[in-house]
Amino acid sequence: MFTKDRLTQDLEKVGAPTKMIEWARNGFYDDFESPVATPIMRLVEDCEENGLENIALAALNGEYDATKEEAEEWFKSKGKDLLK
Secondary structure: OOHHHHHHHHHHHOOOOHHHHHHHHOOOOOOOOOOOOOHHHHHHHHHHHOOOHHHHHHHHOOOOOOOHHHHHHHHHHOHHHHHO
């Protein structure tokens, strides 16, 4: 399971705002898909603003960081082009 999918499920379980769930599903908080420079910190901020302290703490502890496999997949599909 992709990290963004796990985050989406966790946000749904705790009743997060619909906007946060949609953002998670679409990769807004993802290390490689996000349009923001620090997606995990944005996740923490959004969680704190919405009283989701457990998700914020999990994010700070690295539970929603991309996996090694996700990093390798990103490199194969897009990252290698940055080395040219």
